[in-house]
Amino acid sequence: MTIRLKGITWDHERGRDSIVAASRAYADAGHGVEVEWEARSLQAFADQDLDALASAYDLLVIDHPHIPHAAQAGLLVALPDGEGPAEYVGRSDESYRWRGVRYGLAIDAAAQVAAYRPDLLAEPPRTWPDVLDLARDGAVLWPAKPIDAFASVFTLSSGLQGGDAGGRGFADPDAFAQGWHLLGRLRDLVPRECLGENPIQTSDRLAASDRWAYAPLLYGYSNYARAGFREHVLRWTDIPEIDGSPRGSMLGGAGLAVSARGTHRTEAIAFATWVATSEVQSGVYARAGGQPGHVSAWADAGLDELTGGFFAGTRRTVELASLRPQHPGYMAVQDAACERVHRGLVSREPAADVLADLDRMFESLGAQDAGR
Known part of the structure; x- marks a missing residue:
């Protein structure tokens, strides 16, 4: 039986194509989970209230300043630590934590x-x-x-x-x-x-x-x-x-969060954790147009060449970014x-x-x- 999840992301190749490609790879790998993604505008990504989104979607790609309100309101699931803060560039991982708990995975890094x-x-x-x-x-x-x-x-x-x-x-x-x-x-x-x-x-x-x-x-x-x-x-x-x-x-970027109101929270957490791993971030996610948060992608010579030196050229700025x-x-x-x-x-x-x-x-x- 295939479990179908719904996700909401933002409407740009960086935010849409990358997560869609990762979802297809996850389904093709035989996990029994398919994710249907919808996209919202960049402005809505920054502004939109998460209360309604958490009721409508299992997976949410969100802007990190929303985390404290969403966590306090019980909208998001606490996520496992897994790979620690040092595995994500700069302060990306820190930005998705509230009172010591991680509520988002830094799948996208920017400043x-x-x-x-x-x-x-x-x-x-x-x-x-x-x-x-x-x-x-x-x-x-x-x-x-x-x-x-x-x-x-x-x-x-x-x-x-x-x-x-x-x-x-x-x-x-x-x-x-x-x-x-x-x-x-x-x-x-x-x-x-x-x-x-x-x-x-x-x-x-x-x-x-x-x-x-x-x-x-x-x-x-x-x-x-x-x-x-x-x-x-x-x-x-x-x-x-x-x-x-x-x-x-x-600091900007985007994180992948799991709704606390979803029916299939265990499956959603498993997918989110998979997307945030080094292999996926440096592989299908990045090559489909994503801008990974994982340090391994920022150190990958092949990805740097693919993007004209983007990662090497901006890494100091991202690592010294303000929160x-x-x-x-x-x-x-x-x-x-x-x-x-x-x-x-x-x-x-x-x-x-x-x-x-x-x-x-x-x-x-x-x-x-x-x-x-």
């Missing part, structure tokens, strides 16, 4: 990195002054719709202060002011439509037109580094350095913070005014280490 066209730019800029010089030449894009503008502010604040933003208040005032000034200068040098774009749209523009050659802060997509994915290949590299280090990038506060109330705060940051950028507001509002929002979360 804000940089992208460039190797046919137009021999070497990407390594420092922010170099980025701004290139932007003055009209060659730079920067996705800055509300969630991505907030991610960039979080990245620069974390990097400049040398630790995660979003602690007691949002950020050190001096670090925030420096970051806000940099992003304000970048805003004035890139096309205005960047303020409404996400990383996929920016990557598509970079890959389609010879007008632009570089983007300094956007979530990485190894798909664009694979021959034939788009008209032109993108190369991915570390974000511009702060004090000689590409630190502070806001958003782990708190059940975080997503509501992030929604408000995204709107506030974007409005401040569009209106050219002073750093102090924007930071004052962000500080109030993040102070409302209370003790930020409650879920560690």
Whole structure:
């Protein structure tokens, strides 16, 4: 008898094709389990309430900031430790734990990195002054719709202060002011439509037109580094350095979780655990367009060659990435913070005014280490 599970993922080749291919391989291997996948938009992936999804699906590919609320509400099954945190790149595994329990498996790893066209730019800029010089030449894009503008502010604040933003208040005032000034200068040098774009749209523009050659802060997509994915290949590299280090990038990625409301939880856990193993992550999952979280994939020379050096080129940034506060109330705060940051950028507001509002929002979360 074949057991049929339902899964929900996000609608991009990286998030859809990879997990569908892994599911087919799992069924073909004789496990007696088939998974039917549906996909939702990238924005819904970041925003959608998990309560309804947990009732409708057995398996959920989710954004890690949802974990504390979902765990506290009893929406997700606690998953076995299996391969430990060191088996996943950077802080990917940590991001799916709440109060010492793992509620998601880091099958996909990402952070804000940089992208460039190797046919137009021999070497990407390594420092922010170099980025701004290139932007003055009209060659730079920067996705800055509300969630991505907030991610960039979080990245620069974390990097400049040398630790995660979003602690007691949002950020050190001096670090925030420096970051806000940099992003304000970048805003004035890139096309205005960047303020409404996400990383996929920016990557598509970079890959389609010879007008632009570089983007300094956007979530990485190894798909664009694979021959034939788009008209032109993108190369991915570390974000511009702060004090000689590409630190502070806001950690993204995606995790595979199991609904606590599903009928076949044992089978769903077995499948999720299988997908997160080294063999699958470095094999069928990655080669079908996935961007694995497992360290073995990041160290695989064949995968690095397949993706034009994506893994070697961005690994330092991912390993030095910052983590958003782990708190059940975080997503509501992030929604408000995204709107506030974007409005401040569009209106050219002073750093102090924007930071004052962000500080109030993040102070409302209370003790930020409650879920560690």
